[in-house]
Amino acid sequence: MRRTTASRTTVMLGLAILAVALLAAAACSPKPEAKLTPKVAPPVIGQPGVLRAGVDLGYPPFGGTDKGVNAGLDVDVAAALAERLGLTLQLVSVTPSDAVAALTSGTVDVVIAALPVDGPLLADVTFAGSYVSDGPCFFTADESAPGTASAATSVAPAAVETLSIDALGERAVGVQSETASYWLLEDELGPGVAIVFPTLREALQALSEHQLAVVVADGLTASYIARDFPNVRYAGQAASAKPLGVAVAKDATGLEEAVREALDGLAADGVLDQLRSKWSTPLPELEVERTEP
Numbered sequence: 001m002r003r004t005t006a007s008r009t010t011v012m013l014g015l016a017i018l019a020v021a022l023l024a025a026a027a028c029s030p031k032p033e034a035k036l037t038p039k040v041a042p043p044v045i046g047q048p049g050v051l052r053a054g055v056d057l058g059y060p061p062f063g064g065t066d067k068g069v070n071a072g073l074d075v076d077v078a079a080a081l082a083e084r085l086g087l088t089l090q091l092v093s094v095t096p097s098d099a100v101a102a103l104t105s106g107t108v109d110v111v112i113a114a115l116p117v118d119g120p121l122l123a124d125v126t127f128a129g130s131y132v133s134d135g136p137c138f139f140t141a142d143e144s145a146p147g148t149a150s151a152a153t154s155v156a157p158a159a160v161e162t163l164s165i166d167a168l169g170e171r172a173v174g175v176q177s178e179t180a181s182y183w184l185l186e187d188e189l190g191p192g193v194a195i196v197f198p199t200l201r202e203a204l205q206a207l208s209e210h211q212l213a214v215v216v217a218d219g220l221t222a223s224y225i226a227r228d229f230p231n232v233r234y235a236g237q238a239a240s241a242k243p244l245g246v247a248v249a250k251d252a253t254g255l256e257e258a259v260r261e262a263l264d265g266l267a268a269d270g271v272l273d274q275l276r277s278k279w280s281t282p283l284p285e286l287e288v289e290r291t292e293p
Contacts, residue, residue, distance in 0.1 A: 045087070128256040137217065140163070173194045175216050237287060
C-alpha cells in the first residue's frame with residue numbers, strides 16, 4: 001500500500017514538473033509574426049509584398065549603421081511605412097543625387113533620404129507627404145566643463161536664451177562648410193565672418209570647449225551629434241524649417257495616394273513624433289514657413 005501511494009506521488013510530481021517545463025518552453029518560444037496583408041501590389045510597386053525604399057545610409061541620423069545593422073530616422077520611417085502598407089521592407093542605399101534615377105528606373109518604389117519637398121528634385125519626382133521638418137538652428141554651450149552636464153541642460157527651451165541672426169553681434173559663430181547653414185550665414189553676416197569647420201562634430205566640439213559662442217547647423221543632425229556633448233543645447237531657429245518628404249516616381253499616382261494615406265495615419269497615431277524624438281531629443285518641433293495658397 002505504501003509503495004502504491006509513493007508511486008502515485010512520484011507520477012503526480014513528474015506531471016507537475018512536465019507541466020512547468022512545457023509552460024516555460026511556451027513562454028520562451030518566439031511568437032509567430034503577424035501576417036502582413038499587402039495594401040498595394042504590382043504594378044503600383046515593383047515586387048509583390050515588398051516595399052523597396054531608397055535611403056541614404058551614409059547620412060546619420062537619417063541613415064547609417066549601428067553595429068552592422070541599418071539604423072536612423074529614415075530607416076525607421078521606411079519600416080513604419082512598409083508595415084502600414086502591409087509590406088516587407090527592403091532597404092536600398094540611395095543618395096539624394098541618385099534619387100531620380102533610382103525611382104525612374106524602378107530600382108526602388110520610394111526614396112526617403114532627407115529630401116526637402118520644395119527642393120531641386122521637385123520637377124522630377126512626386127512627394128507623397130512629409131514625415132519631419134528640419135532647418136538651421138542655433139546651438140550654445142552652458143558654463144559647465146566640456147563633456148559634463150549641468151542643471152542648465154535640463155532647462156526647458158522656453159527658459160533658454162533664444163537667439164536670432166540679428167542678435168549674434170560680435171559672438172564667435174561656427175558652422176560646417178558648404179551646408180545650408182553656411183550659406184545662410186554667408187548671406188546674412190557677410191563672407192568670412194563665420195568660423196568654418198570641415199565637419200559638424202568638430203564645430204560642436206569647439207562649442208562644447210567654449211572656443212565658440214554659437215554654432216548654426218541643421219537642427220536634427222546637430223541635436224543628434226550634441227548628445228555626445230552634454231553641455232551643448234538648442235537655442236532657437238536661425239531660419240524657417242522645411243518639410244522633408246517621401247518621394248515616388250513622377251507618374252506613380254497609385255503609390256502616391258497609398259503612401260500619403262499611410263503617412264497621414266502614422267502622423268495621426270503619433271508614430272512620426274515618436275520616431276523624431278528618438279533621433280532628435282531634446283530638439284523641439286521646428287516652425288515651418290507657411291505660404292499662402
